[in-house]
Amino acid sequence: EVQLVESGGALVQAGGSLRLSCAASGFTFDDYVIGWFRQAPGKEREGVSCISTRIGLTHYVDSVKGRFTISSDNAKNTVYLQMNSLKPEDTAVYYCAAQRSTFYCSNYGAYGYWGHGTQVTVSS
Numbered sequence: 001e002v003q004l005v006e007s008g009g010a011l012v013q014a015g016g017s018l019r020l021s022c023a024a025s026g027f028t029f030d031d032y033v034i035g036w037f038r039q040a041p042g043k044e045r046e047g048v049s050c051i052s053t054r055i056g057l058t059h060y061v062d063s064v065k066g067r068f069t070i071s072s073d074n075a076k077n078t079v080y081l082q083m084n085s086l087k088p089e090d091t092a093v094y095y096c097a098a099q100r101s102t103f104y105c106s107n108y109g110a111y112g113y114w115g116h117g118t119q120v121t122v123s124s
Helices: none
Strands: 003-007 011-013 018-025 032-039 046-052 058-060 068-073 078-083 092-100 118-123
Touching (some): 003 092, 018 032, 018 092, 032 078
Antiparallel strands (some): 032 046, 068 078
């Protein structure tokens, strides 16, 4: 059974940093790409960043480029999202998700396995 468990969400002041973790189990880790998504109140869920765990190829949406960094530790079956220079508009529930793929990860509409999310709140 595919399981994804997010952690690391918190309340932080604008300009601060957080590192989110996504611990995966139940599947061969490097057969899948992992994506981070977020959903703010009253808004649709959006893809933020993703990584091919086999080859390390990454993708970021424009709103987080230069501030967020995605990485994976394949020995721990865990993907991280380092978030720096946080802004109030980054406030959302952050989810990780998995898609069976070994290369491209930025087809954000194709992710089929989801975690339960972790809350990130950035105060101004």
